Amino acid sequence: MEILGIDIGGSGMKAAVVNSQTGEWLTPRYRIETPHPAKYDHMLAALKDIQAHFSWQGPVGCGFPGVIREQRIQTAANLHKSLVDKKLGKEVAELFGQPAWLINDADAAGMAEVRFGLPKGQAGVVLFLTIGTGIGTAFFTDGKLVPNSEFGHMIMSTGKDKFAEAEHYAADSIRCREKLKWSEWAKRFNEFLNAIYALTQPDLIVVGGGVAKKGEKFMNHLKPPCPLSLATLQNRAGITGAALAAAEQAV
16 A cells, blocks of 8 residues: 655654655655744644645645644644644545545654564564654564553663753754763663663564664664564655555544
């Protein structure tokens, strides 16, 4: 099935037409800047831009950085509060005039990696992390998604009597903002890995998002508490997974 996959991120909105059976992209990626501020009306205008670019007549899958419940946005921590409680899935369907499905962006990326990136038959608990503007997580048991696992918002100790959300301490955007060396950032990321392992006890952790392309800069500084690998789909995962999620709803 051919699906238009859209990945809404904190800095960019990306889209491509995807073969949901193989994960192959059938068009080049189209990217526009995420509106700032990312108010709801601005977001709809950006989606109209994507619709006009593709002139698409078919199902649409859309990954969004927040909790999604019944196709409604529940949280939008890294975007704008005006998005909360909006039925974006319905709006996308009406905008494109086609069936559409809204899913958490990390869940979408994790679905793509589990389906097309990991070795076939990977069993047990897999924790997929997207490290970029924030920290997204996707949690799988024997290949089945447990949706909306927002572990990037768990509270961590960042020093004596100091605490912060994990993504405000160990996201890649924090590394850039605070001008941390890769070894310094890896120390923080190690702390996050140990904390999340204690909570979830995964058999495998997969690291995706923007940092997955830079593994040579930090992997040798990590001391993971369980097997850890870099995502193989890298920045293709979000679009591919959004399309995959829409295809599963269409079956």
